[in-house]
Structure formats: C-alpha cells, structure tokens
Amino acid sequence: MDVALVNPFIEGTLHILDTTALVKVKPGPPFLKVNTDHNGDISGILSVEGDLEATVAxxxxxxxxxxIVSAMFGEEMTEINEEIIDAVGEISNMIAGQVTTKIGDIGKKVKVKFVEVVTGRNKEILHTQSGSHVVGIPFHTTKGKVLLEVCYSDQNS
Incomplete structure (x- = not known):
C-alpha cells in the first residue's frame, strides 16, 4: 500500500477535526485490519473513484x-441522535473535500463522496472488493478515539 495515497486521508481527517471542532488530534501507528468489525459506535463511509478506487470509514x-459535535455546536450533546448522525455525515463530506484536493495535488484525479453513516457496534464495515488490504489509523483526540480505515486499489500503478 502506497503511503503517499494514504496520507491525504490522514491529513484531511486531522485538518477537519482541528478546524471545525478545535479538537487536537494525534495519529497513532497504522495497522493492518484483518476483519470487518465496526470499531466504533458511529462511522461515516466514503467511496473514492477515478485513478484511485477506495472505500474509507x-x-x-x-x-x-x-x-467533537459538542465542540462544533457549542452545546453539550449527550446521546447519538439525528443531529449527531447528520454531523458525522457533514464531517465525512468535509473530509472528502479535503482528500479530493490533496490527492489532486499528487497528480491523481479522483471523486471522493460521502456514502452513508453506519451506527451500532454490531455492524460490519465492508470495504471495496478490489482492495487487498485495509489499513487502520487510530487517532487519539482530546475528546476520545477515532479510527480511520482506508482500503484502496490503485488503478494506474
């Protein structure tokens, strides 16, 4: 897996969480994910098409x-509800925009789009069938844990 193609996802996530919610984020060491378990309570799913084909959670x-959403809205949020689901979709959309720009900067043409929000620990995160590996990048934030999963197939390598 080419680190140059994973970095835009890391950078986009860091940028959006820092600028929209003023949340300080520190990435942890990446690892190879070997199952389809949902490693969170709520996830935004992105798809990438073009020179790079990928799925991202x-x-x-x-x-x-x-x-994070409490910091964004300036009011305390106490449960996962429609507002939180909408916010995860919006955060995912903003990350998609950042990633599109950053991948374009390295000479690849892609369209990154938000697909859906998945809630519940008993769900699976199914990634693109053309990708061979899923890289997990844990983030430690001032608000708690976030996990970025990237699975891609480089169409023009």
Whole structure:
C-alpha cells in the first residue's frame, strides 16, 4: 500500500477535526485490519473513484463523537441522535473535500463522496472488493478515539 495515497486521508481527517471542532488530534501507528468489525459506535463511509478506487470509514466512539459535535455546536450533546448522525455525515463530506484536493495535488484525479453513516457496534464495515488490504489509523483526540480505515486499489500503478 502506497503511503503517499494514504496520507491525504490522514491529513484531511486531522485538518477537519482541528478546524471545525478545535479538537487536537494525534495519529497513532497504522495497522493492518484483518476483519470487518465496526470499531466504533458511529462511522461515516466514503467511496473514492477515478485513478484511485477506495472505500474509507471514519469511525468514532460515542464519547469522541459527542465531544467533537459538542465542540462544533457549542452545546453539550449527550446521546447519538439525528443531529449527531447528520454531523458525522457533514464531517465525512468535509473530509472528502479535503482528500479530493490533496490527492489532486499528487497528480491523481479522483471523486471522493460521502456514502452513508453506519451506527451500532454490531455492524460490519465492508470495504471495496478490489482492495487487498485495509489499513487502520487510530487517532487519539482530546475528546476520545477515532479510527480511520482506508482500503484502496490503485488503478494506474
């Protein structure tokens, strides 16, 4: 897996969480994910098409998303509800925009789009069938844990 193609997802996630919610984020060491378990309470799912074909999940624990959205809205959020689901969709959309720009900067043409929000720990996160591996990048934030999963197939390597 080419790190240059994973970095835009890391950078986009860091940028959006820092600028929209003023949440300080520190990425942890990446790892190879070997199952389809949902490693959060709520996730935004993105798809990438073009020179790079990928699926991406941005997963939040309940604690982290409530803290992040509380910081974004300026009011305390206490449960995962429609507002939180909408906020995860909006965060995912903003990350998609950042990633599209950053991948374009390295000479690839892609369209990154938000697909859906998945809630509940008993759900699976199914990634693109053409990707061979899923890289997980854990983030430690001032609000709790976030996990970024990236699975891609480079169409023009």
């Amino acid at each position: 941005i997963s939040f624990t309940e604690k982290s998303i409530l803290g």
